[in-house]
Amino acid sequence: MMTVVYVDSVFILNGVMDYLLLLVTARLAGIQLRRRRYLLAALAGAAYAVAVFLPGMGFLSAPPVKAAAGVLMALIAYGGETRLARLTLLLFALSCALAGSVLALGLLAGGSVPVTRGVFYTDVDARVLLAAATAAYGLVRVVFRAAARSGVEGRLVPVRIAIDGKTAELTALWDSGNTLRDPVDGQPVLVVAPGSLRGILPEAAARLCTPEALGAPAELLAPLAQAAPELAPRLAPYRAVGVRGGLLVTVRSEWTQIGAQCHPGLRLALSPTVLGDGYAALWGGEVRMGGRHEHQNTAGTSCQVAGPAAG
Structure with a gap:
């Protein structure tokens, strides 16, 4: 069966998710927030998500290309920071946590979350997305706070x-x-x-x-x-x-x-x-x-x- 993908939905949905991920990563890392750079990086990520669906561009969904796109987003958002490698790894970890949370909550709700070529598209329930983002953020925040307390009280x-x-x-x-x-x-x-x-x-x-x-x-x-x-x-x-x-x-x-x-x-x-x-x-x-x-x-x-x- 043919999958219908609306590029405007892909762009908006993935852009919002990428911006939230970049912002949460920065907050957890404790760096000064640079929202305009995060917005620019999120727009780049959203453009990549759209490009994946263009004719003849299926190779963009390959894992090495996905990783390269994530690194590029990190460079746009955090370039010049002293711990760029750590920020990039944290961004990847949060991305995995959010994606897993969205899929899990979608299944628990009795529905399915539309994903093609590893990209979320169209009718993701906004309540599922919000709940997943909140859960992922809360979990990582608790982990990082516990690490800080155990490390230096x-x-x-x-x-x-x-x-x-x-x-x-x-x-x-x-x-x-x-x-x-x-x-x-x-x-x-x-x-x-x-x-x-x-x-x-x-x-x-x-x-x-x-x-x-x-x-x-x-x-x-x-x-x-x-x-x-x-x-x-x-x-x-x-x-x-x-x-x-x-x-x-x-x-x-x-x-x-x-x-x-x-x-x-x-x-x-x-x-x-x-x-x-x-x-x-x-x-x-x-x-x-x-x-x-x-x-x-x-x-x-x-x-x-x-x-x-x-x-």
């Missing part, structure tokens, strides 16, 4: 940072062993990995804050203060296991939301090297989760706060 918390009127979203490891404090006011400092603030630092500051320059913080301080005085840069001493210790350059954010708590003017330490296991940030202060209400800061931008302290 911490957990992952969402972070939003505002600098220069722009915001970045990333994931931080909440590590009770991180005792870094600002020497002036004694407040906790959020340590951020190289590249985590790319896109929200003032342009002049971003040019200066290369990993090489951050490795010599005392020499970087004066040029950074001159180029971006609004960041109020200063130095913070640190000590780490197996390391003699040293200095980190810190800058002031407009506000930083960690979990459900807002920290106006929180200082951020710019690490010259990647953090353990590729985390985007490390936090050792209090974390509040749960209920939320809006807090309006002096810059006029909102930051979500409230809720009891997490145990």
Whole structure:
């Protein structure tokens, strides 16, 4: 029997699924979210899904070509990230988890999920797709949180940072062993990995804050203060296991939301090297989760706060 495939349905369905997969991968990996790049990568994936059905293009459904298409999507979405290989593997794992969940839930619901040449098409029940995506995301999130707790007795918390009127979203490891404090006011400092603030630092500051320059913080301080005085840069001493210790350059954010708590003017330490296991940030202060209400800061931008302290 001839299979009828509507290319618009193929394009929209696979584009939406690819975008969600790319976004979830980034959130779980804790990198700064770059939604436009994820959208571009998802459009490329959707175009590939359509091309599979074109006359004479059946070879595109071969496993090596599928793998190459997945790698291309990862390069478009995550190119330039420090852990590109890990992100690519995580994307592939999530893709398998979501596909398996969709098929399983479709069978449990007493129906069938239309798949041809390994590509979903036409009448996939939206409720089945949503339930599968939620289940796959929840499972992977639980696994990753458990790994974080067992590895360094911490957990992952969402972070939003505002600098220069722009915001970045990333994931931080909440590590009770991180005792870094600002020497002036004694407040906790959020340590951020190289590249985590790319896109929200003032342009002049971003040019200066290369990993090489951050490795010599005392020499970087004066040029950074001159180029971006609004960041109020200063130095913070640190000590780490197996390391003699040293200095980190810190800058002031407009506000930083960690979990459900807002920290106006929180200082951020710019690490010259990647953090353990590729985390985007490390936090050792209090974390509040749960209920939320809006807090309006002096810059006029909102930051979500409230809720009891997490145990």
